[in-house]
Amino acid sequence: MNGSQQVDVLVIGGGINGAGIARDAAGRGLKVLLVEQGDLASATSSASTKLIHGGLRYLEYGEFRLVREALIERERLLSLAPHIIWPLRFVLPHPPGLRPAWMIRLGLFLYDHLGGRQRLPGSHAVDLTRDPRGAGLDPSIKRGYVYSDCWVEDARLVVLNARDAAERGAEIRTRTRFVSAERQGDHWVATIEDLADGSRRRVEAPILVNAAGPWVGDVLRQRLGNPNGKAPRLVKGSHIIVPRLFEGEQAYILQNPDKRIVFAIPYEGRFTLVGTTDVPYKADPAAVAIDRDETAYLAETVSRYFKTKVTPADVVWSYSGVRPLYDDAASNASAVTRDYVLDVEGAKGEPVLLSIFGGKITTFRRLAEHALQKLEPFLPRPTQPWTATAPLPGGDLPGDDFDAFLKQLQQTKPWLPAPLARRLARAYGSRVDRILAGATDLAGLGHDFGGGLTEAEVVYLRDQEWARSADDVLWRRSKLGLHVPPGTREALDRFFLGSAGADMRQERSNLAL
Structure with a gap:
């Protein structure tokens, strides 16, 4: 084994939460090492619906704090990374028999006002028999609503956070596996492995951040030897890519009879992105893939709304991700909270462990800020938040x-x-x-x-x-x-x-x- 390395914070996981925390910590002058067993954003963080959004449907579950925070972050991130994030108008068709019109109007009113919207246009009703955005829809759908959210290049958001962290002094090691760690005095002694050549290195750090996403429970139970460690509730979300279903740059949010929603979004010029599903998942996160039922579900949903019908044979590409949600005991996978939980173990003078459960890509920056706030009592010196006004690399347009x-x-x-x-x-x-x-x-x-x-x-x-x-x-x-x-x-x-x-x-x- 190679010699020992000392850092202030060792971050496990190169998804959006790990990269965001590494960036924030490095910008506060802390010595940071991030290890990722695959590529940056190679799991859940590149398998999102690629939206920076408040989560309109979360209002239905009473997630007002999460929606407000996400809406505030939506406008902030639009300023910090205007190259990879941009506004997107959404059409919400309203066929009869689903959520009542009063409920949708109330939800959109709250959505427009909860987060102090400044840059994005507000919502309004639309006659889809006259508006060009109704041209691609089934003729039976005559009315709807329009509102705003934002698109994001999700994997690039992760990479840019890692790039900024590195430029502020962090070391980013991809293809590097966190093997184990044990407490020694006031710090952790961890072993990491370079998967390219099999070499191992010892790392000493007073703070360990478990941002391993779907593997957060595995890190706690297997790598840290805590059989009683918490485990996330894993939910699979899958997407399909099909030839373009409609003209225009608008996206659509489609209601289903089962009360779930599916997005149909312009994608890469010639395609439409359709997703997502919410399916309980218990297998290996590294082996996640869309199944036949999910493909059929998404195809049937868009076929119900659009003139162009979709079959599984039309799918040109698909991807799936596993969301490591906090287990709030909800009976329905779609109803499980998307809010994040930061779990801290340890006291001053002891090794500290911070584990991340849940979260969504929109709130990554705020999550990182909250994480450093939780860790503040254990840091070697006082620090201050700074990321709210600092553009990501390339974002200073x-x-x-x-x-x-x-x-x-x-x-x-x-x-x-x-x-x-x-x-x-x-x-x-x-x-x-x-x-x-x-x-x-x-x-x-x-x-x-x-x-x-x-x-x-x-x-x-x-x-x-x-x-x-x-x-x-x-x-x-x-x-x-x-x-x-x-x-x-x-x-x-x-x-x-x-x-x-x-x-x-x-x-x-x-x-x-």
């Missing part, structure tokens, strides 16, 4: 105006095809120049992997965003897997294999010196 930023990029780089310019601006914001620097034409960006993916971008993702495989690039840091030609995946894997070989040769050379 003048006036938070993405369209103006894109226009300027196209003027300064007229050789960039318009779709590529937009995609790069959306993904990297003000940091796009770090990819385009020195190039005066497309050839200057190096090898073309297909679908607009160039060698310059892949090198940036490898060197700055911890990408180590084709899937890291095609399905998390982008969704180019839906667009690239056959052979791109294999070419990327060869690229990363060559990079790994070069790194090993360099390491051996350094050791020889």
